[in-house]
Amino acid sequence: MTNANEPTAAGAPADPHSGATDFIRDIVAADAQTGKWGRPITTRFPPEPNGYLHIGHAKSICLNFGIARQFGGVCNLRMDDTNPAKEEVEYVESIIQDVRWLIDGWADSVLAPQVYYASDYFEKLYQYAIELIRMGRAYVCDLTAEQLIEYRGAPDRPGKPSPYRDRGVEENLNLFARMRAGEFPDGARTLRAKIDIGSPNIHMRDPAIYRIRRVDHHRTGSQWTIYPMYDYAHCLSDSIEGITHSICTLEFEVHRPLYEWILAQLQVPQPPPRQIEFARLNLGYTVMSKRKLLQLVDEGLVGGWDDPRMPTVAGLRRRGVPPAAIRTFCARIGVTKYEGLTDIALLEHSIREDLNRRARRVMAVLRPLKMVLVNYPEGQVEEIEAVNNPEDPSAGTRRVPFSRELFIERDDFMEHPPKDFYRLAPGREVRLRYAGVIRCEEAVKNAAGEVVELRCTMDPGSRAGGPTSHRKVKATMHWVSAAHALPAEVRLYDRLFTVPEPDADPQGRDFKTFLNPHSLELLTDCRVEPSLAGASPETYYQFERLGYFCADSRDCQPGKLVFNRTVTLRDSWAKAAAKAM
């Protein structure tokens, strides 16, 4: 069960999905028991390629692939590409990449080798439609879109039959063929299922199953001028692929009778796939609709679909979130029919937990403050041994240069510290990580009264192996050697929105009203230890005492280091300080 992508540290938790149970798995388990399909449990993940995948999709991916994995089945990745007006190849490619990245090392073996496309079934779907017409279960309707709305009625208003409802089979066949042949303009006619115009369920009031759209499709080109609607294409695609369990979100619950009706009319393998609905993921302080995410991208409010602040899979990846952390998160939130709002802290916890076991520790100073050790020999350089990962001894150690002039974190010094601040201040002692105990003798200021340099002395006996090396001091601080540190740019990310539900404002204000102006803080004068020289996006780092970081996949280069902060470390001082405000 272990693999290259999983942490090797002792105590790593087992696959969080392995023993998972929820109401859907209960159903699948019961169905698997009866073996009524006579084939392995088969699920599918069917995104429409009209945007990038987000963490809500990740929930669905974990569910569908997780079930296939757990029950020894397979899961098909299928592009639900029946609406050429909205869909693009860029999205197809990103979806494939994101799914593979997310399940790699976990459920890659249950992913069917080929990617499926609903558009591959257009001809079959067309033939099924002819069958429906022959049975008198579908008809060509000449009503305009506006008329159709009127005729269909409303939730509390009954529908009335289309004047074209009782067209003869031959006429329907002829008109449908001519629709396909491109003889009619967009929207001129539809093919409608003949079900029950009086149904209390609007989706059963003779729904349109084909529309005329003279638009090129990203895969079938100009081959088609009519395209099947979701309700018609989806159930049949499931049937064609031998799906046993068709898992979708709650809003499709009212579509289920239609799903079942279509498969009950046609000569398709029995029993049909079973549709089961679950609640989509809602995460605090972000938005999860592709339409809104697209808006953020199009209006340049973020850097793109993979902006590290985006809840997209690509954004999370670039931010430095490991796929295993996303999977653990998805396992933790569970699967129900209750539509709640998940606390972002749960995601952050899953990320920290994963990264704590996985990330290499290094020292980096974000806001440098110069420190001179006045009793340390000028020109001397030591290589101090530092632990790469205290959670994983096999990660080994490295050597970090130490010298007379250092940079420490500006936030680690206060001239007039409040009572709970126990880092450095004039006259106070702290430990420099791995190096020894130092005492602040003087804070040098510039003309403006700003502290620009600290002059300190080191207790020589407190060095590693020294007689007082185990002295107790209140704080340990990170540092870099001024002459050896590498310059770097660091991007600090915060939540994208200032309110938990930006798209549910009681006053109806637009979600963009709540964009967090401080969601990105750019730090251009950072210093990192020399071992980071060849940092790559594939390596996760913990900058000690600061948080988890990774090299930016777009902008980080050997000569120009750029890091993204994935998530901060838990910080009880920051919390206390914020509370005191």
Next chain:
RNA sequence: UGCCGAGUGGUGUAACGGUAGCACAGCAGACUCUGGAUCUGUUUGUCAUGGUUCGAAUCCAUGCUCGGCAGCCA
């Protein structure tokens, strides 16, 4: 007001007629060369009212609240 669905601590969930448990968050403490990690303790809950039952979060009834459905989108 039509149809469908959902209500368990602050949040996400478990308990499938038999002691309301877990995780996150919060709080308190221990430990610590990361104010990290780890460990310990702890506050807070079954939407309401009836009924069935020895026993109800669970079954029944009524009510309340919330969500979805009126694209030739998915």
